[in-house]
Each structure stands twice: as structure tokens, then as C-alpha cells.
Amino acid sequence: MKKSIWLMLVLVLSLGLSGMVSADDGKVYRWKLAETWGPNFPIFGDATKNMAKMVKEMSNGRFIIRIDSSNKHKSPLGIFDFVKSGQYQMGHSGSYYWKGKNFNTLFFTTVPFGMTAPEQYAWFYHGGGMELMKKVYDQYGILSFPGGNTGNQMGGWFKKEINSVDDLKGLKMRIPGFAGEVLAKLGAKPTNIPPGELYTALERNTIDALEWVGPSLDLRMGFHKIAPYYYTGWHEPGAELQFMVNEKAYNKLPKDLQVILTVAMKTAAYDMYVQSYHESALNLATIVEDYPNVKMRSFPEPVMSAIKATNASLLKEFAAKDPMTAEILKSLTEYQTKARAWTNLSDRAYLETSDKK
Amino acid sequence: MKKSIWLMLVLVLSLGLSGMVSADDGKVYRWKLAETWGPNFPIFGDATKNMAKMVKEMSNGRFIIRIDSSNKHKSPLGIFDFVKSGQYQMGHSGSYYWKGKNFNTLFFTTVPFGMTAPEQYAWFYHGGGMELMKKVYDQYGILSFPGGNTGNQMGGWFKKEINSVDDLKGLKMRIPGFAGEVLAKLGAKPTNIPPGELYTALERNTIDALEWVGPSLDLRMGFHKIAPYYYTGWHEPGAELQFMVNEKAYNKLPKDLQVILTVAMKTAAYDMYVQSYHESALNLATIVEDYPNVKMRSFPEPVMSAIKATNASLLKEFAAKDPMTAEILKSLTEYQTKARAWTNLSDRAYLETSDKK
Numbered sequence: 001m002k003k004s005i006w007l008m009l010v011l012v013l014s015l016g017l018s019g020m021v022s023a024d025d026g027k028v029y030r031w032k033l034a035e036t037w038g039p040n041f042p043i044f045g046d047a048t049k050n051m052a053k054m055v056k057e058m059s060n061g062r063f064i065i066r067i068d069s070s071n072k073h074k075s076p077l078g079i080f081d082f083v084k085s086g087q088y089q090m091g092h093s094g095s096y097y098w099k100g101k102n103f104n105t106l107f108f109t110t111v112p113f114g115m116t117a118p119e120q121y122a123w124f125y126h127g128g129g130m131e132l133m134k135k136v137y138d139q140y141g142i143l144s145f146p147g148g149n150t151g152n153q154m155g156g157w158f159k160k161e162i163n164s165v166d167d168l169k170g171l172k173m174r175i176p177g178f179a180g181e182v183l184a185k186l187g188a189k190p191t192n193i194p195p196g197e198l199y200t201a202l203e204r205n206t207i208d209a210l211e212w213v214g215p216s217l218d219l220r221m222g223f224h225k226i227a228p229y230y231y232t233g234w235h236e237p238g239a240e241l242q243f244m245v246n247e248k249a250y251n252k253l254p255k256d257l258q259v260i261l262t263v264a265m266k267t268a269a270y271d272m273y274v275q276s277y278h279e280s281a282l283n284l285a286t287i288v289e290d291y292p293n294v295k296m297r298s299f300p301e302p303v304m305s306a307i308k309a310t311n312a313s314l315l316k317e318f319a320a321k322d323p324m325t326a327e328i329l330k331s332l333t334e335y336q337t338k339a340r341a342w343t344n345l346s347d348r349a350y351l352e353t354s355d356k357k
Numbered sequence: 358m359k360k361s362i363w364l365m366l367v368l369v370l371s372l373g374l375s376g377m378v379s380a381d382d383g384k385v386y387r388w389k390l391a392e393t394w395g396p397n398f399p400i401f402g403d404a405t406k407n408m409a410k411m412v413k414e415m416s417n418g419r420f421i422i423r424i425d426s427s428n429k430h431k432s433p434l435g436i437f438d439f440v441k442s443g444q445y446q447m448g449h450s451g452s453y454y455w456k457g458k459n460f461n462t463l464f465f466t467t468v469p470f471g472m473t474a475p476e477q478y479a480w481f482y483h484g485g486g487m488e489l490m491k492k493v494y495d496q497y498g499i500l501s502f503p504g505g506n507t508g509n510q511m512g513g514w515f516k517k518e519i520n521s522v523d524d525l526k527g528l529k530m531r532i533p534g535f536a537g538e539v540l541a542k543l544g545a546k547p548t549n550i551p552p553g554e555l556y557t558a559l560e561r562n563t564i565d566a567l568e569w570v571g572p573s574l575d576l577r578m579g580f581h582k583i584a585p586y587y588y589t590g591w592h593e594p595g596a597e598l599q600f601m602v603n604e605k606a607y608n609k610l611p612k613d614l615q616v617i618l619t620v621a622m623k624t625a626a627y628d629m630y631v632q633s634y635h636e637s638a639l640n641l642a643t644i645v646e647d648y649p650n651v652k653m654r655s656f657p658e659p660v661m662s663a664i665k666a667t668n669a670s671l672l673k674e675f676a677a678k679d680p681m682t683a684e685i686l687k688s689l690t691e692y693q694t695k696a697r698a699w700t701n702l703s704d705r706a707y708l709e710t711s712d713k714k
Contacts, residue, residue, distance in 0.1 A: 118508075119634065121631045122635040122638065126632065260617075273475070284699050284702065308710070335638075338638040338641070341641055347708075348705070354701075
């Protein structure tokens, strides 16, 4: 009797298995994602929700990702360590926030005078960008992926017009990252201030200027009420956010869920670029209509040239210090030259057939 | 004994079932996709392969899509009818190929002086574009989705330089679609010629000029050897290909496979835009390096203005004929105004900080 029951068991199981093509092991994978952003943060927070929703629906509930915003985990800039340790299987943040840990992480977000979003996506997926990012993150057991592009960021809100390089001297500006270092070389006093304190700092003249993102996210901050000059961008031409995944956790997923996760992250990143474009267009129209006193400006050519030259020499300094930095910068620069020639011949030439307004 | 075996069976099956959350019905869904392109057609054909691969892997083999190229189904422009009838569950083509069946399908690919790819994706997904496309395709039982963007297409290869509107008169040019009708109004003689005969037609002066796509696909056609002037684009600023799905077939899929299919199509479309960008950048560099005799030009301002005015009045004519055309054009125009204001303030202003080369 025992034998026949076992035979039957084997028969049932193997029939079951042979009829199935699914890797479905009956298990529900539950992950946690920590994001830098607060709860209901627009656009950036939509990217993580969009990703988790796709994963849940495509896996038919076999893979559930819970999102913890900064109010929950209390450590907006702790995402790297959360994912590295495995405390969280996933994170959503910005690669350039980790430049204190490893300077080379900076280059996978954006660089001043770097590539626009489509140019940069082409570099990531066809020009060696993903491979270089893997090389930088491998040592931490972290897989890093594009996490959503803000599009071209605005140069910021200024209380006074910038007419010459001299106007930058002593200028107290909230501008973090590499761009801040560039402006410092030209005599400005860059600082970083938490988002919640930005409006007050600008209002009380603690700072003279600040950059945030662009119309997509600036409008709700109210800066247009206290700083009339809105400058076009140069410092973050296509800032890409970042999904991070703990490598060990990833390796424990069945193959189909690995692909589902990878595709969902990629799609959510592209989607965020498109959503940013939309929100920027909408909010810019609102600014123009409802706040006609806002003056749109670009730095005059001599100012832009000085910033560009300073940026180039700073990058050269860093490349000389570290072979990996040199390798990444070589790849970025060579790719940008080719991609920009195409942008100039295509979109730029085309845009010049239309009025500027 | 029999009883204990049945008990065991029930036990095993119910354990198995209760542990499962999958909609996996053990069934393998096998679909066929017909594409306009020949086998191994670059970029466009990569989009369908990319989509089918994602579907297969994300469904763990439960959903297999076979791709038939034009050599198999023998009807490159029969895709619409194949999908409508259900002979094929899916198709990959270009919406503007169906303007003979329904003029309004035209607007979901591109229009002369219309939106760039990011502007247009924002319109599709946030500005009402998907809803309008659904309205146009619903009556045929076809679901239509973005299927990959070529990026800004080049204005074409010309044997002689175009210096005035007079130079367009009598010009025999292969340029299909709406742009051809615009040029015809200005005295040109637009024709359509199958891709395989284009080189010979240009070589033997059957035509004086032709447009194809851009560096991404033009280089392998050899036009640069026989027509030295390569003009920048105005007629297809962001041509979007199209995935079509038979609605009844779609409705028979389990929910998770519906989402898997939708996400895979969306991602493959974005991916094609990025791949086109890359191939264009690479091939443009080759043209500049290996074929220095190719002269890049833009139509002079008076020519561009005449084309633009003719285009606008033609569009107005069509809008007056059909309320649906009017509705779509209103949506397109209003969205483009907002999106372009943002493009001008962001990418255009930024690109102007860099040299044109």
C-alpha cells in the first residue's frame, strides 16, 4: 500500500509539473523598497508606485514590493546602506548622492554640460553606460538601474539678474553636487539646505538664489513669489534617478520575476521622464499665465563660457586622480560628441524652424 | 486502499492549489504577429523581437508570440486587415499607412511641424493622445499602441541644392504621406516608390530627391553616394510606429498576461526610440568621417516658411471636413504649444550653450 501511494504521489507531482510551464513555486516574494522621498512626493514617488504596481500585476501577486518613504525609515540618504546590507532589498534615490562613498557614482545621474535624457539613455543602453555603472556598484553587492529622468533642470531662481562673472562672486546659492563646486571656483558660496527650509532661506536672504528641479516640481514650492529671475539650465541636463537592488536578494528570485522586476524598473524610469515632460509643460504654462512677473533668463555667453571652462578643468582634475573616473569620463565625452552631433542635426535644427515662444 | 489514494490525491492537489497565487491556468497562449517589415529589418524589426522576448520571459513561457515578417505573409500593408479579422492577433506597422481607410489614423504617427518624440509621448500618455487613438480604432475592434519612435527624421537626399521655393517646382521626390501633399501644393511632384527600387530610381534620375528615415537606416541604402545634399527634417519630427492587437484576442488573455503584453509593447517602443538615437549618432559619425562630400543643409527660411504655411492651411482644410479630425488637431496643437514652450526653455536653451558641431 505504501508503495502504491508513493507511486501515485510521484505520478501526480510529475503530471502537475509537466503540465506547467510556470516557474511558479507557489511562493509569494515580499520585498521592501526604501526611497529618499517623503510620502506622496510627486513624480519621483510616482515612479516607485508605478514600478511596484507593474511588478504586482505582471507577477499576478507573486511578487509584492512595499514602499517605505522617508517618514517611515527616517533616513533619506541612508538608502545606499539599506540596500547594501540587505535591510531593504530595494531602494530609489539618486546615484550622485553617494559621491562621498565613491566619487564615480556621480556620473550616473548627470554632469554639468552633459547629455540630455535621450542622449544619456542611448549611452546607458548602447554606449557602455550600464556596464560602467555595474563596475562601480559591483563591489557593494548592489545592482543599479536608471530610475527616472527629470529632464533638463532649470538653473534656478535668482533674486538679482546675473550679468557678468562678477555677479557670481559672493552669491549665496543652494546648489548641491558638482555644479556647486564649479560655482565655488568662480567665487560663489554654494550651500545645501533641506527642501523644507528652502523657501524661508530665500525669503530671509539667507541665500540669494537656489536651484531645485524645474517647473514640474518648483511651482508648488512658491519660489516664484520671492525670486523673479528664473534661469535656464546647464548643471543637470538630464538627471537620472536610480533604482538599487540588493544582489543576493535578486539572485534568489525565480528567473521570470527577475525579468519582470528589470522590465518594470526600466519602464517606470522612461515613464517618469515622460511624466516630468508633461508636468513641466503644464506648470510652465501656469507660471507664464498666472505669474507674468517671472523673468526667464539664460546666463550671458561670457558667464556660461566661464562656468563651462571651470567645469572642464575640474573634471580633468578628478580624472587625473582615479583611473576609473578617467575611464567613465572618456566614455561619457566620446559618446556625447557623437550623440550631440545627431541632436544638433535633428532636434536642434528642427526646433530652430519654430519660434522661441 | 483506493480511498486512501484518493485522499492523498485531494490532499496533494489542494496543498498545491492553496499555495498558488498565480492565474496560471497551465495553458500556453500562442499568438502570431504580422509586421510590415522584411525579415531582419534593423531597428523596426528589433522592436518586435524585443517585445516578444520580454513577453516570453516575463510569462515564463506561458505566452509565445511568433513574428511573421513580410516575406512570410506577403502583405506589408495588409497588417490592419490581418489584425481586424483576427487572422493575426497582433501587428506592427505605422498608423499613417491606414489613412486611406480612415484619415484620422495619420495623426498617431507624426505630422509635419509636429511634436518631437518626448513631447509626443507626453501627449500620448498624459495629454489625451491614447484616448483619441482608442476612439479612432475602436470601430475596427483593434487596440492601438505606440510601437517605437524613429526620432526626428531627416528631410532627405537631394541631387541639387534647394535655394528657393522655385527650386521645389517640378522636383520629383519620393516622399509619401501628408508631407508629399504639402510639397505638391508648392509645385513638386511627389511619388511613392518601394524601398528596394529607391537607389536605382535616384541613380537614374527617375527622381531628383527622396526621404527615407535618417542616418540610422539611410546609410545602408547608399544614397550618400549619388545625392550629395542631406537636408534636415520638418515632415516627421517624431514618427511613432504602432503595435496593433485584436481586441477579442486580448480580452481572452488572463489579466496578468494582458499587463505583461501592454508593458512589453510600451517598453519596446521606448527602447526603439533610444536605439534609433544610438544608431543615428553612430552612423552620422560614419557619414561625416567616411563621406566628407556629403553636405548637410537646412531649407532656407523662406522655403521653410512657405512649406509651413501650406501645411497649416492643408490641415485646416481637413479639419473642416471631419469633426474627429478637428478634435484631434485641436488636442495636438494645444498640447504642442505647451510642450514646445517647455522644450524651448529647457533643451533648446541648453543646446544653444554648445557649439553646433
